[in-house]
Amino acid sequence: MAEMREVWIFVEQEEGTIAPVSLELLGKARDLAGELDGRVCALLMGHGIAELSQQAIQHGADKVFLAEDPQLAVYRTLPFAEVAINLVREHKPYILLFGATPIGRDLAPRVASAVRAGLTADCTDLRIGSYERGGKRYDDLLYQIRPAFGGNLIATIVNPEMHPQMATVREGVMKLGKPDRQRQGQIERIETSFNGSHSPLEVLSREIRLPTVDLKGASVIVAGGMGIGSREGFDLIRELAHVLGGEVAGSRAAVDAGFISAEHQVGQTGVTVRPRLYIACGISGAVQHRAGMDQSSKIIAINTDPHAPIFEIAHYKIVGDYRKVVPAMIEAYRGDRTPGEDA
Amino acid sequence: MPYHCVVLVKQVPDTANITGKAMKEDGTVNRAALPAIFNPEDLNALEMALRIKEEHGGQVTVLTMGPPRAADVLRDALYRGADRAILLTDRKTAGSDTLATSYALACAVERVGRDFGPIDLVLCGRQAIDGDTAQVGPQVAEKLGVPQITYAETIREMHNGDLVATRALPLGLETVKCALPCLLTVVSSANRPRPPSVRRMMAYKLAATPLEYGSILEQWPEFGSEEELDGYLAERGQKIMVWSAADVGADLERVGLSGSPTKVLKVDFVSLAAGDSKEIDASQEGVAELLEELTREYIL
Secondary structure: OOOEEEEEEEOEEEEEEOOOHHHHHHHHHHHHHHHHOEEEEEEEEEEOOOHHHHHHHHOOEEEEEEEHHHHHHHHHHHHHHHHHHHHHHHHHOOOEEEEEOOHEEEEEHHHHHHHHOOOOEEEEEEEEEEEEEEEEEEEEEEEEEEEEEOOEEEEEEEEOOOOOOOEEEOOOOOOOOOOOOOOOOOEEEOOOOOOOOOOEEEEEEEEOOOOOOOOOOOOOEEOOHHOOOOOOHHHHHHHHHHHOOEEEEOOOHHHHOOOHHHHHHHOOOOOOOOEEEEEOOOOOOOOHHHHOOOOHHHHHEEOOOOHHHHHHOOEEEEEOOHHHHHHHHHHHHHHHHHHOOOO | OEEEEEEEOOOEEEOOOOOOOHEOOOOOEEEEHHOOEOOHHHHHHHHHHHHHHHHHHHHHHHHHEEEEEHHHHHHHHHHHHOOEEEEEEHHHHHHHHHHHHHHHHHHHHHHHHHHHHHOEEEEEEEEOOOOOOHHHHHHHHHOOOOEEEEEEEEEEEEOOOOOEEEEEEEEEEEEEEEEEOEEEOHHHHHHOOOOOOOHHHHOOOOOOOOOHHHHHHOOOOOOHHHHHHHHHHHHOOOOEEEEEEOOOOOOHHHOOOHOOOOOOEEEEOOOOOHHHHHHEEOOOHHHHHHHHHHOOOOOO
């Protein structure tokens, strides 16, 4: 009889707040563990963060491995990796997931390398399924589904033999579940032994920097043109971009009219972008603008004029007023995911 | 104090324009069908290494793993200022995932240290545009047993065997102090990579791997034989070394498909064919349906 399969989630916290992606993953882990007839374990590290264990349990953990140590107060690769590697070696989880955040993407490969496991980056979906190779059949494997090749492809990756099956998962793709205040779970404190050991790396300072515009790196862009009509009109554009986790852009006409600053300009005289999704609101689609965005994987155009040239290159045409369509999008997207009280 | 920097670079298919022909039946990428470029953030890593050398002295060794034609990015690195270039190429490493790749690279880095002097820093781009995994850097660091600084943007200072660097994270800057040797993965905002120098392009005109000697001899028969050409290039620092997995002491079970835990089950295309378009009703329902479709197709 095989041991019970465990789905582990690295629960990322900073200054006492759990990263939303970790809570999303705990919910997903519940579904996976249900299919595998296994259980969900949370790996929680930090200093003075014990009370977060309850939150992890309420979101789906059956058991929390809690490591508290002054050396873990601020995230650093080596001490965090050491705790995780020791636990993985001891307990041999079946699946181990991280959020694809800067911390998750720093820690997961370090751990995977040490335990010689496969790791798939930036998954957008996870499922359970079977796999056949060389006449051998593997059941109940984790399908690690991710965009590849600049978002042009979707690859399904499996890791049949060298477990744990490890993946980082993109933020916001799994539904954030409601916490269940009645849920009970076990908490196991992990002894750490950093005392006296000299760490080669120390964090000297951290400064919050205002986010800069990163149009080239954005996978979703919401853009407005002359049709937005005013500076205030762009608030709606910004809100949609924020909800979708994207950037805000403007056409040259919108920039020239002073609706939005020049670093947001897309087009021949601005930046050329190639996001996964480009939403053009109130943009007629002059050649100068199209040259900067027509390579986007998917284009949604919203315009009151059914003959606007932007529709010639749009994959999705919405003839209508952005003042109605954009709020509808915000509501539809939020309604799909907002969990309620804990959001 | 001089530093020995090793820069890990990768030749990548230009992922901007992918068509059906770029994929093979088995779901792997037909790299031969795509234009190959120097992975952009690896150029930032090279630039960072060159500036360390300019400021403190030392040497810059560039290492890549790939097919023979990956020698192109090594020549490019020589044109930009690298002192030495090494191609790790071996059919046995084909199909390596990030775990197997990092193992082979770490073995090669160790050999660089044995052959050309102790290494102070290993640098690479934050991630490669063909996979976007950002995994190989940290995995190489783990295998070498050195600390890693991911998302490195600037080196503030280097002295007494320590380095102070800033990391560009989405929420802000983190400044860390780290003991050398260590590994840095460098972001695109770190610097503006210098272009290849015309003077160096002339000087390294013949730079080649032994795998390319045949075609050089066809063009310049006056070199006589491969041995003579090899001697000529080696003497002038224009020989791009070629190492196999065995040359770097890699356990062959840990490279290539056998050393790769992850397998590709299948690959699906996501892009709509050009000209495909859909009318969406401007109602709440129409919009909700559209967002659902985009989520289902991994666009959102």
